[in-house]
Amino acid sequence: MEDIEMLSMRKRGKAQNFYIRGSITLGDRSVEVAEYSSGTPDKDAAAHLMAQKELELREQLMFGPRATASRATMNDAFDAYLNKAPKPHSTDVVRVEVMRTHIGTNNLTDARAAWHEFRDDYLLGHAPAGQDRYRSLLQACVNVYHDKHELPPFKLKAIPFDNQRIRFLSYEDRDRLIESYVKHVKPIATMFAFQGPRTQEALQLVWGAGGADMERGTLFFPRTKTGNPRTVEMHPRVRSVLRSLWLARGGPRSGHVFLNRFAKPYTDTRDLEVQGGNPITSAHKTACKRAGVDDFTVHDWRHHWASHCVMAGIDLVTIMRLGGWKSLRMVQRYAAVDTRHMKAAVLRLR
Incomplete structure (x- = not known):
């Protein structure tokens, strides 16, 4: 030839x-x-x-394509990932640049060896969950490049870690903690406890049909982690708290529902160049200290809500839809929080 x-x-x-x-x-x-x-x-x-x-x-x-890959470096895979559509999350961009510093010039055909080198050099002090985030990201970078050049998928063995945290409060601790927040955060905590939204879903809520609809008694979350907007009924306690805010502001039909201590909307951290941080963490820690509640994060309010939904006999599919989880697998961890609510179901059998 x-x-x-x-x-x-x-x-x-x-x-x-x-x-x-x-x-x-x-x-x-x-x-x-x-x-x-x-x-x-x-x-x-x-x-x-x-x-x-x-x-x-x-x-x-x-x-064929393997010839191109044989000359490629990890930097080529990192560049392919950073330039893909949709653009990566900003925290992943930071992680990619960390990996680039350590293994960017390594040959792409030795991606597995590059991963072990990076893990030994940089990740030994990281928690397993953090290490696995880097692992899945490196795998994604290589696979974006592989897909572009019609190469077989690349897979790294996952690092096992415990992602099954479940933390919920008793009714008494819940109410005591809510009352311990400063005035402008108390309504937010009430929504966390009785509706279970993610932090920014709640903080960016607006008045009207596109958010907190006081006439219909519904909450609409247009921007969610899964990308699927959802509408849910207001819990009576949430409706009562929001109605007080709504009336105090003259019944607005637009504008943010929750305002910070300067009476300004909370920053949407999802839009920051480097995402992360929770605007109410400090207020939450202070409230927990006042209420005598230990080991309870802001995100644990979501665990609390889902756990009490299970104990109230609400099925997992409904909890998944109300809470905006993408799959049933994400809520199955809550199925075992308490078995007393199942007793009535068992007794129905004849």
């Missing part, structure tokens, strides 16, 4: 750089090369670059 080199070069432009174009044929296969600049007016240097290009193309025709 004879290969024919048909690349040629010519000088062009004010800089008189050499431009390369043509095609390479191998048997019944060929690849066309659109004219591009070698970036140099030196004939010998341009000829060297043209020869490299010819070699690259012959390997591509002979070995």
Whole structure:
């Protein structure tokens, strides 16, 4: 099988750089090369670059996509991931740059070895969950590149970690904690306890049909983690708290429901260049200290809500839809929080 080199070069432009174009044929296969600049007016240097290009193309025709991958580095995979659509989460962008610093120049064909090198050099002090986040991200970067070049999927063994935290309060602790918040945070905590939204879903809630609809008694969350908007009925305690706010502000039909201590809307941390942080963490810690509640984070309000839904006999599918989880697997952890609510169901059997 004879290969024919048909690349040629010519000088062009004010800089008189050499431009390369043509095609390479191998048997019944060929690849066309659109004219591009070698970036140099030196004939010998341009000829060297043209020869490299010819070699690259012959390997591509002979070995297919693997030839391209054999020359790629981890940086190529990182770049492919960062330039994909939709754009990655900003925290993942930061993680990619950390990996780039440590293993960016490693060959992509040795991605598994690169991962172990990065883990040994950088991740030994990280919790298993944090290590696994890097693992899944590196795997995603490689697979974006592989998919683009029609290469088989790449998989790294997951790092086991406990992601089954379940924390809920008694009714007495719940009410005592809510009352311990400062005035402007107390309504937010009430919503956490009785509706279970994610923090920014609650903080970015607006008045009216597009959010807290006081006429219909519903809450609409347009922007969610899963990308699926949802509407839920207001719990009576939430409706009572929101109605007081609504009336105090003259019955508004727009604007944010919850305001910070400066009477301004809370920053939507999802839109920050580097996402993260919770605007009410400080107020939450102070309230927990006042109420004598230990080991309870802001996000644990979501665990609390889901756990009490289970104990109230609400089925997991309904909890999944009310809470905006993407799959039933995400709420199955709550199924075992308490079995007393199942007694009535069992006794129905005849």
